[in-house]
Amino acid sequence: MKRISFGSVSAGALVASFAAMLYLGCGSPGSLPGSGTAGNGGGGAAGVTIDPTATQGGASGSGAGGAGAAGSSGTAEGVCGDTTITPNRAPTDIFIVLDRSGSMAYSISEDCYCTNNGGGARCSNTTNCTDRLTAVKNAVSNAVSANPTINWGLEFYSSPGGADCSVSLAPQVPISVTGGATVLTELGTATAANHTPTAAAINAAAMYVPTVNDGNSKAILLATDGMPNCVGGRVNSDDDMPATTAAVAGAYAASIPVYVVGMGPQQSITNLNDLAVAGGTTQYYPADSVQALSDALAAISKIVSTTCEFQTPTTPPDNSKVYVYVDKALINQVASSTEDGWMFGASSSDIVLTGSFCSNLLGGSGSTVQIIFGCADYIPPQSIP
Numbered sequence: 001m002k003r004i005s006f007g008s009v010s011a012g013a014l015v016a017s018f019a020a021m022l023y024l025g026c027g028s029p030g031s032l033p034g035s036g037t038a039g040n041g042g043g044g045a046a047g048v049t050i051d052p053t054a055t056q057g058g059a060s061g062s063g064a065g066g067a068g069a070a071g072s073s074g075t076a077e078g079v080c081g082d083t084t085i086t087p088n089r090a091p092t093d094i095f096i097v098l099d100r101s102g103s104m105a106y107s108i109s110e111d112c113y114c115t116n117n118g119g120g121a122r123c124s125n126t127t128n129c130t131d132r133l134t135a136v137k138n139a140v141s142n143a144v145s146a147n148p149t150i151n152w153g154l155e156f157y158s159s160p161g162g163a164d165c166s167v168s169l170a171p172q173v174p175i176s177v178t179g180g181a182t183v184l185t186e187l188g189t190a191t192a193a194n195h196t197p198t199a200a201a202i203n204a205a206a207m208y209v210p211t212v213n214d215g216n217s218k219a220i221l222l223a224t225d226g227m228p229n230c231v232g233g234r235v236n237s238d239d240d241m242p243a244t245t246a247a248v249a250g251a252y253a254a255s256i257p258v259y260v261v262g263m264g265p266q267q268s269i270t271n272l273n274d275l276a277v278a279g280g281t282t283q284y285y286p287a288d289s290v291q292a293l294s295d296a297l298a299a300i301s302k303i304v305s306t307t308c309e310f311q312t313p314t315t316p317p318d319n320s321k322v323y324v325y326v327d328k329a330l331i332n333q334v335a336s337s338t339e340d341g342w343m344f345g346a347s348s349s350d351i352v353l354t355g356s357f358c359s360n361l362l363g364g365s366g367s368t369v370q371i372i373f374g375c376a377d378y379i380p381p382q383s384i385p
Contacts, residue, residue, distance in 0.1 A: 090311050091150065092149065092216050092304050092305050092307065093152075093153070093175045094151070094152055094220075095152075095153040095219070097205050099223060100156045100157065100160075100193065101192065102192050102193055103132075104225055105191075105192035106132055106264065107123050108264065108287070109289055111264060114126050114131050132225055132263045133187070135263070135287075136187060138290060140152075142298065143298055143301045144184065150180070151175050151176055151214070152179040153175035153183070154182075154186055154187075155172060157201035158194040164195055164235050165234065167200040167201045167203075172186050174212075175212045195237070197228070197229075197240075198222070198240065198244045198247075199230075199244040199246075202248055202250075202251060206251040210254060215346060217304070219257050219258070220256055220257070221297070222275065224263070224272075225262065225263040225268075227239055227271070228240040228243075245274055245278045248278040251279065252278065257279055258275065258276070258278070259300045260281065261287055261296050261300070262284050264288060266286050285300065308353040308357075308358035309352045310369065315347075316349075321374035321376070322348070322373060322374070324341075324351060324370075324371050325368075325371070326368070326369055328370070328383050328385070329383050336354070340354065340355035340357060341353075341355060341357065342354060342357070353369070
């Protein structure tokens, strides 16, 4: 399915309201009753038979003793243009690539443990202390509930049950319509261990995500709390940023933007902006509290799910009689995504805004989009009420 790339959008642009209604226009309204004569039995009154599937309705009279003669044709008043349907927003896919290294057992706000953990440093104030894996579970739960049009998937790194620095090519949760619930289940049993093979994880994600042939826009959400290591796939603590940056850039080159969330105190996280820039998303989202992490995932979810494509629940009866209105004004059907107007997507049920109309929408414009399916004799107005 052809998509319009959403690129990078500021979080402040995500609060814009959006309404989309589909109107079915089926001809010019009017009322012209039929006139007929009574049948041989006498006493029959003439009437109108309305066929909602036809532009013109035939009329026939009927009488107690038999059928009357056919009356003149007419158009059924109220049949056309009085049904409204809300089109579905085109779904999107988000694949979470989640660091589960040993430090993910730390507090979300400090580099220390909320509880006694193998003799490691315990935080001096454990009131309302939440470890990073638990914070991720809460934030993802909120994001899944708030975004029913997103299909979720999950990959841990290192892979559970595997060797230190290992990353499986098969995700722990494949992207699917029901993936969000499965992601939450996996997060509930996740434990923090091992090193941070971020480069291998992004490479594995960039190989897997394009194989999901559902036609949806796609993005990778990288959530990490520290420096990539495992250089060359070996257990070590050497800085592996060059390979990780190259992996992220490769994903973006394949039209999969990479959003980066950095968990923990900001002074402990370095170079994540470089990953965000390489992934086409400008800057990373710092998250040093439970609320900040939840806000980051909510902002990313809204950016990804705000697309320029709409899916109508029915197929237009005539592809040449589809009319799209933005803020009540008719816009042109165009041949290229660089022109200002609209195009069909993979099918005539997919309507895609293009050019400045798409840019304005992604930039937070509170535009109203309406679509009219016209019948054979329908003449679209230049503007609608």
